[in-house]
Every structure is written in structure tokens, then in C-alpha cells.
């Protein structure tokens with residue numbers, strides 16, 4: 590972290606193959622910020638998130654995330670960058686053939702946790718934080734959509750990330766459950782972890798007014814007004 594800055598992009602061009610998706614991107618996210626990311630389908634939201642989690646390269650401009658310089662980041666550093674980021678994406682769902690506890694253990698072992706007692710304690714801590722501690726021994730299919738999303742958020746919190754990146758986290762949830770999940774993410778941001786949520790759900794943005802970043806016409810607009 591540089592000061593309070595978690596994400597800082599300056600003059601970054603974002604390409605998918607040879608196609609320039611977003612040009613001259615400036616983006617600043619600080620500790621504890623809660624930020625919406627909006628824009629039409631194909632406007633570049635996922636591409637922007639991919640740059641932040643090291644899945645798309647940065648060739649021009651200056652880019653930092655979680656204390657890592659993204660430009661020319663060696664691929665062997667990417668797993669370490671990702672430990673500073675909690676990722677809540679539709680395509681990073683729970684493993685369906687193991688319990689909640691085993692899902693969390695799986696990620697911990699993959700990210701270097703070895704001590705059994707510490708793993709057990711951290712598992713309970715993060716499940717407690719998101720309100721599903723009692724679901725420890727359940728299989729994902731025994732949980733509601735909202736409970737599963739809470740476990741996904743717990744999994745994202747394991748390594749105490751500086752920011753949570755969430756791509757359509759309420760996409761499969763009913764309106765009340767969506768509000769509960771966003772409330773949880775808001776609380777997480779208030780405890781110091783920044784939260785960036787890409788969404789098409791304007792109802793939920795209205796329910797939780799906050800800073801809005803918009804991808805539009807090949808640009809990233811910081812701090813747009815929502816109406």
C-alpha cells in the first residue's frame with residue numbers, strides 16, 4: 590500500500606488482443622472505499638478488473654494494485670498479487686463436491702497455510718464475519734444462493750485482502766438477498782477493506798448510494814453522478 594492508496598492507475602491503455610478497450614485510464618481507490626463500477630455490456634468493466642488482478646497486461650502508463658506494480662509484473666508474482674485481492678466472481682464459485690469448511694481449507698492450502706489449528710481458527714473467523722459460521726459442515730447445494738455468496742465472500746476474506754473485487758455479486762439473487770449481500774460488503778468496506786463492485790443492478794446502486802465509476806465510449810469516468 591502506498592499511503593492509503595490500494596489501486597492507482599494513471600494513463601493506462603487496456604487491450605483485449607489488439608483491440609483497445611479503454612484508453613488513458615485513471616483510477617484511484619483508497620483504503621476502505623466502497624465503489625460501484627457500471628457501464629453497458631462490452632464497455633470494458635471486466636477488462637478493467639482483469640488488469641487489476643493481473644489477468645491482462647499493462648504496457649503503457651502507471652499501475653499499482655495492492656502494493657504491486659502491474660506494469661511488466663512477472664507471472665510468478667501474480668498469485669501473490671491475488672492474495673492482496675479478494676475475488677468474488679461468478680466464475681470463481683464454490684467447489685460443489687466438498688463442504689464449506691473444505692472449500693476454505695482448499696484455498697488456504699493453495700495460498701501457503703500449513704498449520705491445522707490456524708486454518709481451523711481462520712475458517713471460523715471468516716465464516717463468523719459473514720454470518721454463516723453454522724454452515725461449516727454443509728455442502729454448497731445445502732445452502733441458499735445468499736448463503737453461498739456469503740461463503741464466497743468469506744473465502745475472499747481469508748488472506749485479509751486490501752480490496753474485494755466483485756463482478757455481479759448479486760446477479761443470481763433476489764432483491765432482498767441482494768441487499769443483504771451488498772450490506773455485508775458495505776460493512777466490510779467500513780472495517781477498512783476497499784470494495785469495488787461491477788454491476789448492472791441499478792436498483793441496488795440506488796439502495797446504497799456511493800462513488801460510481803463508469804466505463805463508456807472507451808474511457809473510464811471517475812465519480813459520475815447517477816440518475
Ligand SMILES: Nc1ncnc2c1ncn2[C@@H]1O[C@H](COP(=O)(O)OP(=O)(O)OP(=O)(O)O)[C@@H](O)[C@H]1O
Pocket residue numbers: 605606608610628629630631632633634635636637804
Ligand atoms: N478474450 C477476449 N478477446 C478479445 N476481445 C475480448 C475478450 N474479452 C472481451 N473482449 C472485448 O473487449 C470489450 C470489453 O469487454 P468486457 O468483457 O471487458 O466488457 P464488460 O463491460 O465487462 O461487459 P459485460 O457487462 O457484458 O460483462 C468487448 O468489446 C469484448 O468483445
